[in-house]
Amino acid sequence: MTAQLNPRGDVAVLVPAAGAGVRLGPGAPKALRPLAGEPLLVHAVRRIAAAPSVHTIVVAAPAADVEAVRGMLASVAPVTVVAGGAERQASVAAALAAVPVGPEIVLVHDAARALTPPELVESVAEAVRAGHDAVIPVLPVVDTIKEVDAGELVLGTVDRSALRAVQTPQGFRRSVLAAAHVAASDPLTDDAGLVEKQGVSVVCVPGSEYALKVTRPFDLALAEHLLTTGA
Numbered sequence: 001m002t003a004q005l006n007p008r009g010d011v012a013v014l015v016p017a018a019g020a021g022v023r024l025g026p027g028a029p030k031a032l033r034p035l036a037g038e039p040l041l042v043h044a045v046r047r048i049a050a051a052p053s054v055h056t057i058v059v060a061a062p063a064a065d066v067e068a069v070r071g072m073l074a075s076v077a078p079v080t081v082v083a084g085g086a087e088r089q090a091s092v093a094a095a096l097a098a099v100p101v102g103p104e105i106v107l108v109h110d111a112a113r114a115l116t117p118p119e120l121v122e123s124v125a126e127a128v129r130a131g132h133d134a135v136i137p138v139l140p141v142v143d144t145i146k147e148v149d150a151g152e153l154v155l156g157t158v159d160r161s162a163l164r165a166v167q168t169p170q171g172f173r174r175s176v177l178a179a180a181h182v183a184a185s186d187p188l189t190d191d192a193g194l195v196e197k198q199g200v201s202v203v204c205v206p207g208s209e210y211a212l213k214v215t216r217p218f219d220l221a222l223a224e225h226l227l228t229t230g231a
């Protein structure tokens, strides 16, 4: 059944999905690769659409696959599909340009984080609604972290208590994200990094283990296991 978005919602979600997936290995663009029988992107969009505040979803698809992605998502949720760019930042900028007048909170969410629960979409949006210009979901770093030189010689042990692993969706006041993209020079893979460069304070909220990014083959196997076991 096709999900309905909330016409009175205040949140637009941009879904960059135009990456190749080089680290996943040869094959179709990553967002279009199957996870338990459906493309990663379908899983991601279904969960975004289940978040009650979402008014608009814009997907940035690989340029050659825009029509295929429209077809793939037609029965999932009402989405706008645009062509992405060569860098993630260009894909986000293309999606941002397609957001209609209305939503004043914009979330940017990797298609690759296909199992992200709707509750995380809501908690990030709520933190922006509460007055923060930029909000990122994070997890504590659980491994010991070493700094090394070019020859893999350990230089020292980093204090991990002040480190966080960053996820998406990342949430922004719309004008803040738009200004950061206008001002952007070198491409970054992280929108929070763009707004930091503008001197904007970025606030952390608790992330979710389920928002793992499918990057390497092990991540895909883990996501498949989580889905098929109902974990």
Ligand SMILES: Nc1ccn([C@@H]2O[C@H](COP(=O)(O)OP(=O)(O)OP(=O)(O)O)[C@@H](O)[C@H]2O)c(=O)n1
Pocket: 015, 016, 017, 018, 019, 020, 021, 022, 023, 024, 030, 031, 060, 084, 085, 086, 087, 088, 089, 091, 092, 109, 110, 111, 112, 113, 213, 214, 215
């Ligand atoms: N030119 C790009 C590059 C990335 N992305 C998207 O940004 C998200 C996060 O990127 P990542 O997981 O690093 O994906 P890829 O760039 O595809 O991965 P790789 O670096 O292994 O090729 C993904 O949903 C990806 O599709 C995008 O829309 N446009």
Ligand SMILES: C[C@](O)(CO)[C@H](O)COP(=O)(O)O
Pocket: 110, 166, 167, 168, 189, 190, 191, 213, 215
């Ligand atoms: C935005 C991001 O998902 C935050 O963790 C990440 O930066 C995406 O890209 P990367 O190429 O894997 O760093």
